[in-house]
Amino acid sequence: MASNIMLTLLFLAAVLAVYYLSPPRIRWGILLAASLLFYAGTSVWMLLIAGTSACWSWFAGGKIEEIRTEKGKRGWLLFGILPLLGVLFLFKYFNFFSVSFASLLGLAGLAADPLVLKLMLPLGISYYTFKMISYLADIYVGKRSPEPHMGYYVTYILFFPQILSGPIERSEGFLEQFHQGLYYDSRLFGEGIERIVLGLFKKMVIANRLSGYVDTVFAAPGDYPGVAAVMAAVFYSFQLYCDFSGYSDIAVGMGNLLGIRSRQNFRCPYFARSIREFWDRWHISLSGWLRDYVYIPLGGNRVTQGKRRRNVLLTFLASGLWHGDNWTFVVWGAVHGVWNLCSRKKKGADSPFGKIWQTLLTFSGVTLTWVFFRAESLGAAFFYLRRAVMGFSLSAMDIQNAVLPFTGDNTCAAYFLTVCLFLGMLFLYEWGQVYGKGKEQEFSFSPLWLAVLGGSVMLFGVFGVSGFLYAQF
Amino acid sequence: MKRTIKILAGVVLAVLLMTVIKNEYARLLPVSSYGMQAAVKKGTIDHLFIGSSMFRQGLSIDVLEEELAGSVYILSYNGNQPAFMAMELEYMLEEGLEIGTLYVDLYPYTAAAAPWISDTKILLDTDLRFKMDAWNLMSSYSSAGFSDFYELFVTANNEQILTYPIHNRLVSAQFRNGGNLLTPGGQTKEYLDSLGMLGGREGLQEAQTEGYQRLLRLAQEHGIQVCFLETPKYVRMYQDEDYMELYRACIQQMEEFSGEAFVVLAEDLDFDRENPECFQDLIHLSTQGRTLYTKLLCDRLKQGI
Numbered sequence: 001m002a003s004n005i006m007l008t009l010l011f012l013a014a015v016l017a018v019y020y021l022s023p024p025r026i027r028w029g030i031l032l033a034a035s036l037l038f039y040a041g042t043s044v045w046m047l048l049i050a051g052t053s054a055c056w057s058w059f060a061g062g063k064i065e066e067i068r069t070e071k072g073k074r075g076w077l078l079f080g081i082l083p084l085l086g087v088l089f090l091f092k093y094f095n096f097f098s099v100s101f102a103s104l105l106g107l108a109g110l111a112a113d114p115l116v117l118k119l120m121l122p123l124g125i126s127y128y129t130f131k132m133i134s135y136l137a138d139i140y141v142g143k144r145s146p147e148p149h150m151g152y153y154v155t156y157i158l159f160f161p162q163i164l165s166g167p168i169e170r171s172e173g174f175l176e177q178f179h180q181g182l183y184y185d186s187r188l189f190g191e192g193i194e195r196i197v198l199g200l201f202k203k204m205v206i207a208n209r210l211s212g213y214v215d216t217v218f219a220a221p222g223d224y225p226g227v228a229a230v231m232a233a234v235f236y237s238f239q240l241y242c243d244f245s246g247y248s249d250i251a252v253g254m255g256n257l258l259g260i261r262s263r264q265n266f267r268c269p270y271f272a273r274s275i276r277e278f279w280d281r282w283h284i285s286l287s288g289w290l291r292d293y294v295y296i297p298l299g300g301n302r303v304t305q306g307k308r309r310r311n312v313l314l315t316f317l318a319s320g321l322w323h324g325d326n327w328t329f330v331v332w333g334a335v336h337g338v339w340n341l342c343s344r345k346k347k348g349a350d351s352p353f354g355k356i357w358q359t360l361l362t363f364s365g366v367t368l369t370w371v372f373f374r375a376e377s378l379g380a381a382f383f384y385l386r387r388a389v390m391g392f393s394l395s396a397m398d399i400q401n402a403v404l405p406f407t408g409d410n411t412c413a414a415y416f417l418t419v420c421l422f423l424g425m426l427f428l429y430e431w432g433q434v435y436g437k438g439k440e441q442e443f444s445f446s447p448l449w450l451a452v453l454g455g456s457v458m459l460f461g462v463f464g465v466s467g468f469l470y471a472q473f
Numbered sequence: 474m475k476r477t478i479k480i481l482a483g484v485v486l487a488v489l490l491m492t493v494i495k496n497e498y499a500r501l502l503p504v505s506s507y508g509m510q511a512a513v514k515k516g517t518i519d520h521l522f523i524g525s526s527m528f529r530q531g532l533s534i535d536v537l538e539e540e541l542a543g544s545v546y547i548l549s550y551n552g553n554q555p556a557f558m559a560m561e562l563e564y565m566l567e568e569g570l571e572i573g574t575l576y577v578d579l580y581p582y583t584a585a586a587a588p589w590i591s592d593t594k595i596l597l598d599t600d601l602r603f604k605m606d607a608w609n610l611m612s613s614y615s616s617a618g619f620s621d622f623y624e625l626f627v628t629a630n631n632e633q634i635l636t637y638p639i640h641n642r643l644v645s646a647q648f649r650n651g652g653n654l655l656t657p658g659g660q661t662k663e664y665l666d667s668l669g670m671l672g673g674r675e676g677l678q679e680a681q682t683e684g685y686q687r688l689l690r691l692a693q694e695h696g697i698q699v700c701f702l703e704t705p706k707y708v709r710m711y712q713d714e715d716y717m718e719l720y721r722a723c724i725q726q727m728e729e730f731s732g733e734a735f736v737v738l739a740e741d742l743d744f745d746r747e748n749p750e751c752f753q754d755l756i757h758l759s760t761q762g763r764t765l766y767t768k769l770l771c772d773r774l775k776q777g778i
Contacts, residue, residue, distance in 0.1 A: 190474035193481070409551065410647060411594075414632040414640040421635070447480050454484040459491070459631050463620060 005203065005250070006463065009196075011038065012161075012254055019258060020184055027182040031155050031258065038160035039123075046122040053084055054157040057132035061146040061153075064139045077140045081133055088129045091121050096325030124163045126322055130289055131157055135171045137293055144172050152178045161254035165247050167265040167285035174260070182259045192256025194445050199249030201453040204461035206422050207243035209415070210235045216405040218374055221384045226391030228402035229384060236374050237367045238423060241270065244283070268430040270366075273350075273358035275336065275343045278366060286322070290315050313337040323373070328381060332372040339365065422456065492627050497601045499634060505641050507648040509565055509598040512546050517571040519543025522651075522702075523562065524578020525553040530757040531704035533767040534652020540771035543573060547651035552591030554583045555684030556610060561595070562691050564603055574698040577688060579727070579736070580756075581719035584681040585674035587614045593629040614680055659750030659759035665707055668755055673715035677722050685726065689733050698735075700774070701727055705739035705766055707755045708747045742769040 015034040022030055039047045060080025067073050095116050102114035135153075138144045147153040156174050157163075217224050217232035224232075248265035255262045265285050272278035279287045298311040313334070320333020350358070368385075375381035406415040429449060445453070504510045512518060520541050522528050529549035537545045548561065558577060566572075588610045590596065596604055608625065611617050633640050647655055692699045703723075710716050727736045739746065744766055751762025758766060 186474040190477040193474070193477045197481070410644045411633060411640075413643050414636045417636040417639060418632040447476070450477065450480050451484050451487075454481050455488055458484070458488045459628060460635075461628065463623070463628075 005200075008038075012257065016257060024181050024183055027259075028149075028152055028155055028178055031159065031182075032151055035155060035158040035160040035163065039158055039163060042123050042164075043120075046120075049087065049122050050124070050128055050158060050163070051154070053087060053128070053132060054154045055150070056080070056083060057136060057157075058147065058150050058153045061136055061139050064136065065146045073140055077136055080136045084129050084132055088125055090117070091119050091125060093321070093325050094119075100327075124165070127166045127168055128157050128163060130168045130286075130293075130322075131171070134168075134289060134293055138171065147171065147175055149178070159255070159260075161251040161258075162262070165244070165251070166283075167248055167251065167262060168289050169262055169285065173263070177260055185259055188256045188259060188261065192253040194450060195249045195253030195256060197450060197454050197457065198445075199246040199251075199253060200457045200461065201422075202242035202246030202249065202426070204246075204463065205456050206419070206426065207239045207246060208462035208464075209419055209422070209460075210239040210242075213406050214239055214374075218384070221387040224387075224405065225393065225398035225401050226388050227394060227398050228405065229388035230392065231402055233367050233371055233384075233388065235419075237270070237363070237370050240370060240373075241266070242426070268434050270363050271359060271430060271434045272362050273355060274362055275339045275365065278362055279336075279340070286319070290319055290322075294318050309341055312341055316340065327378055328372045328375050331378060331381075332369055335369050335372070339369075418460065422460070425452070425456075488627070493601070495630070495634065496596075496604055496626060499630065500598055500600060502597075502634070502637060503641070505645040505648070507547075507549075507645070507651045508594055509548065509561055512548055512651065513565050513568045513570050515544065515546060516569070517544065517573075518546045519573035520545045520576065521572045521574070522547045522549075522576040522578075523553075523558050524549050524576075524702075525580055525583055526551050526757060527580045527704040528578050528702075529653050530657070530753065531763055531766060532652065532770075533760075533763045534649055534654070536764055536767035536771060537652070538650070540768070541774070545650060545652075547653075549578075549651065549653075550592035550595050552583060552586075552589075553578065553595075554586060554588060555681040555688065556588045556678075557590060557595065557607065557684070559684040559687035559691065560603065560606060560610075562688055564599060566691065566695055572695070572697045574700065575688070575692055576700045576702050577685075577734075579701040579703040579723060579738075581677075581716065581723045582671060582674065584677050584685075584723055584726075585719050586681070587611075587678060588680045589615065590625065593625070596625065597630045597633060610680060614678070656760040657753045657757075659748075659761055660752055660754070662749045665709065665749050665752060665755060668709075670709070670713050670715065671755070674719055677719070677726060682726055685730070689730060693733070699733065700735040700737060701730075702770065703736075703738045704758065705742075705744045705746050705751070705762070707749070707752045710755055711746065737770065737773055739766075742766070742773060744769055 011034075015030065019027055019030045019034075036047065036051075039050060057080060060076055063076040064073050064080065067076055095114075098114040098116060102112045105112045135144075135147075139146055147156075152175055153171075155178070156169075156171060159169075159174075162169060214232050214236045217228050218236070221229045221232075245266040252262045252264070263285060265283060267281040267284065269278055269281035272281050295311055295315040298314060299307055300311065301308055303311070316333045316337030317330060318333070319336070320329040320331070323329045323332070371384055372378070372381045375384055403412050403416045406412040406419075500510055504514050512521070520537065520543060522532055522537075522545075524547075526549060528547055529551075532547055534545065534547060537547075550557075553561075555577075562575070590607055590611065595607075599607075604626065608617075608622065611621075647653065689699060691697075706716075711720075724738075727734070730736075745751065748762075751759055751765060753759050
C-alpha cells in the first residue's frame with residue numbers, strides 16, 4: 001500500500017472476488033495467502049523476518065499460559081518479547097545509538113568511528129512488533145488466553161491492509177471476529193467503501209497536493225520568505241494528518257470490505273482543545289498502546305506526583321523514538337511530554353469563543369512541534385523556525401513568493417486556492433463529526449458528501465505521488 | 474451498500490460527462506490576455522511569435538509594439554515543441570485567424586524532445602479533436618499509458634477552472650498580447666556558473682522536424698512569411714558540447730529550409746551573451762536582457778526578411 005495505492009486496491013478487488021466465492025470457514029486462509037503474497041511483493045526476506053517473529057510470538061504466548069509459576073510466566077514474557085525488541089533495535093535503532101554514542105565519545109575527546117550497519121528497515125516492523133508485544137503482555141496479565149489457531153494469529157499479524165502503517169489493532173477484538181466467522185455484511189461493506197473514499201480524498205486530494213509545496217520549502221527555507229515557512233509548517237500539519245489518517249481510513253475500510261471491523265485511529269485531532277485531548281484523537285491505536293503497555297506498567301497515575309511526571313515523560317519519549325531514529329523525534333516527544341504535563345483536559349462549559357481560541361492554540365502548538373518531526377536535524381528545525389519568525393512579513397511580494405512553490409509557474413495561485421477550498425471542505429466535514437449530534441460515535445456519510453468526496457478524488461486526485469509518510473516509521 | 478454503489482456509479486457518470494464537456498468547451502471561457510484563444514479573438518495579427526518560455530521570457534512586448542508596424546502577439550507555452558506549434562498554428566488558422574508574419578522559436582532542446590505537452594494551458598485553449606490528435610502524437614512516440622491519459626484528459630486544468638474567476642484575473646494581469654509583463658532581475662556570474670547544464674539528447678526528433686516542415690507548409694498555404702528566431706542563451710550554453718551538437722543539427726535543418734524561411738540566430742546580433750545581468754538562468758533572459766535583445770531583433774527585422 002505504501003508504494004502504490006491504486007495497485008493495492010486492484011489487489012484487494014481480486015482478493016475480494018476469491019474471498020467471497022470461498023466458503024466462510026476457509027476465508028481466513030485466503031486472507032493469510034493474500035497477506036503473504038502482498039508482503040512478499042515488497043520483499044521476501046522482510047516476509048521471513050515478519051513471519052518468523054509472528055510464529056515465535058505465537059509460540060511464546062502459548063508458553064506463558066502453560067507455565068504455572070509467576071516467575072516462569074515472567075521469564076517467558078521476557079523471553080518472548082526480547083527477541084522481538086532485539087530485531088526492532090537492530091534494524092531501526094542500532095545505527096542511531098551507535099552514531100550518538102560515538103558523538104558522545106567525541107565530545108569527551110575520545111574520537112571513535114561508529115559502527116554503522118547497512119540494513120534496510122523491514123516495512124511495518126514497528127507496527128507488527130507492537131502488535132506481538134501487546135499480545136504477549138495481554139496473556140501475561142490474564143487479559144486474554146493464547147490464540148489456539150496459529151493461522152488466525154499469523155493472519156492477524158500480517159493482515160495486509162494494516163501491516164505497513166497500522167492501525168496497531170489489538171488481538172482480542174480482531175481474532176474474536178475470526179472465531180465468529182468471516183461473513184459478508186452488506187452494511188459493513190458499504191461503510192468500507194465510504195471509508196475508502198474518505199481516505200482517498202484525504203490522501204490523493206489534500207496530502208499529495210500539499211507534499212510538493214511542503215518538500216520544496218522545507219528543503220530550502222532560506223530561499224523563501226518567512227510567510228512561506230509558516231504556510232509550509234501549517235500545510236505540513238494537514239499533509240501529515242491527511243496522509244496518515246487517509247491511510248488509516250483506507251486500511252480500516254479495506255478490512256470492512258472483508259467483513260472485519262477495526263477501531264478508528266483518528267477522531268478529528270485538530271479540533272482538540274488541549275494537548276491531552278489531541279492525544280486522545282491522534283493515532284489512537286499507538287497512544288492507547290503506549291498508555292497500556294508503557295505508562296501503566298511504569299505505575300501510571302497510581303504513584304507519587306513526581307513519578308507520574310516521570311512516567312508521562314518516558315511514555316512520550318518512547319513515542320518519539322517509536323517514530324524514528326533521530327534526535328528530532330526525541331525532542332518532539334519530550335516537548336509533547338512536557339506540554340502534556342502542563343496541560344489539563346478542557347471541559348465543555350466554555351464559551352464558543354473560548355473553544356475556538358483553545359482549539360487554535362492547540363493547533364498552533366502542535367504545528368510548531370511538527371517542525372521538529374519533519375526536519376532532517378535539530379539544527380535544520382531551529383533554522384526553519386528562525387526563518388519563519390525573523391523573515392516574516394506580509395508584503396505583496398512575500399505573499400506572491402510564498403504561493404509560487406506550489407507549481408513554480410503562474411498556475412500556483414489556482415493550486416493554492418484549490419488546496420484551501422478542499423481544506424475548507426474537510427473542516428466542514430469534521431466540524432459536523434465533532435459538533436454534530438452524536439456523530440463521533442458512528443461513521444456515515446450523507447449522499448451529498450459521498451458524491452462530493454468521490455467526485456473530488458476522480459477530478460482532483462494527485463496520483464503521481466506514491467507512498468505514505470507513516471510507512472517510514 | 475446498494476445506496477453507496479448507486480451514488481458512486483452516478484459520480485463516475487457525472488465525472489465522465491464533465492470531462493467531455495471540459496475538454497470540448499473549456500476553451501470558451503472568457504479569454505485571458507495570453508494563449509491561443511486570446512490570439513484567435515484578435516482576428517488578425519500582423520506579427521505572431523509562437524514558441525516556448527524562450528519567447529515568453531526573451532521577447533519584450535513593449536519593444537515589439539513600439540518598433541514593429543501593426544499588431545503583435547506572443548503565443549508562448551512552457552516547453553512548446555515544434556510539433557505542437559504546428560498543430561497550434563493549424564488550429565488558429567482553422568478558427569479564422571489571419572497572420573502577416575510568423576516568428577517561430579528555434580530552441581534545440583524542444584526540437585530534440587519526444588513529443589509531449591508540458592504546459593497544460595494548451596489543453597485549456599483547444600477542443601477535444603486537438604487533444605485527441607495531440608494524444609495520438611504523444612503516444613506514438615512514447616510509452617504514455619493510462620495514467621498519462623487520465624492526467625491530460627481528466628485532471629489537467631481542473632484547478633484553473635475551479636478557481637477561474639480569480640485565477641484568470643491574476644494571471645491575465647501578468648500578460649498583454651501574450652507578452653510577459655513580469656520583470657525578473659538578472660543574476661550574478663557566480664550564480665550562473667554554479668547552475669548545472671541541461672545534459673545531452675539523441676539528436677533532433679523526427680516528429681519535431683516534421684513539425685517545422687508542417688509549419689512551413691501551413692504558412693505557405695496561407696501566404697504567411699516565416700522567420701525562425703533563436704533567443705540568446707548564456708555563454709556557458711555555447712561552450713557546452715551537448716547543446717552545440719543539437720544547435721548545429723538545428724542550423725543544418727534550417728539550411729534545408731533556405732528560401733522558405735528566414736533565420737535570425739543570437740550570434741547574428743550584437744548581443745552580449747556573457748553579461749550575467751541579462752539572464753535569469755542559463756536559457757532565460759532577464760528584463761534587461763529581454764529589452765536589449767528585442768531592440769536588436771527589431772532593428773534586424775526592419776532591414777527586411
